[in-house]
Amino acid sequence: MRREPLSMLAQSELIDALVGRCxxxxxxxxxxxxxxxxxxxxxxxxxxxxxxxxxxxFEDRIRAMVMASS
Structure with a gap:
């Protein structure tokens, strides 16, 4: 059964929880x-x-978009 991908917030919380165990x-x-x-x-x-x-x-394009909006 295929689930919907995790949101960016959920992804960051997963990583944070794993790091917290270290x-x-x-x-x-x-x-x-x-x-x-x-x-x-x-x-x-x-x-x-x-x-x-x-x-x-698309990392370069994403970085350029994020940097341009700040």
Whole structure:
């Protein structure tokens, strides 16, 4: 069953949650981390990687549009 792609906010929250699992109690980033992620997270990461791969072809144009609007 194909799901709708994650929104940009949901994608950033997924990445943030993964990074959050790589931080020690004192707030320092761990030198190494073993993660246990569920099937849904793996599927979301695969979709994110595929989406970024497709967007990479237009990276220069996207960057120019974003920089021009600020």
């Amino acid at each position: 931080v020690m109690r004192g707030g320092a980033v761990a030198a190494e981390t073993l993660l246990s992620i569920d099937r849904k997270d793996v599927d979301d990461l695969v979709h994110l990687a595929n989406r970024l791969r497709r967007l990479a072809l």
